[in-house]
Amino acid sequence: MTLGASGGAVKPLTRAELIKLAETSPTTNLVMLGRALGVSEPVIRERARRGELAALGIRVNRLGAQWRVITADILSALGIDSETDSARSGDTERAAITPLRPMGPHDHDTAGSAA
Secondary structure, three states, X not given: OOEOOOOOEOXXXXXXXXXXXXXXXXXXXXXXXXXXXXXXXXXXXXXXXXXXXXXXXXXXXXXXOEEEEEHHHHHHHOOOOHHHHHHHOOOOOOOOOOOOOOOOOOOOOOOOOOO
16 A cells, blocks of 8 residues: 555545546546545656656646546546446446346247136
């Protein structure tokens, strides 16, 4: 695990936290990007300053003293599809889908037959 600026361990973001971040905000800061990638704030700041994050497909915009990072780019760089993963990880409102089984010779529709 990487040490942060204060000497403490960097707590990486989980997949669910990354998806929630992308769903709630179109941009984030360098600290969250560092946590997403598992690196410290000074390291990610230096990489942003040098323009090295573009090679990962992560757009970083500097607005005065602030750096803003496109959250969708973070997911894309990490290979996370937010729509698929959010549906897979807790969409309990969707009905359970049962797998189909092959029909045998005795399985047929009896709805049209007289009783």
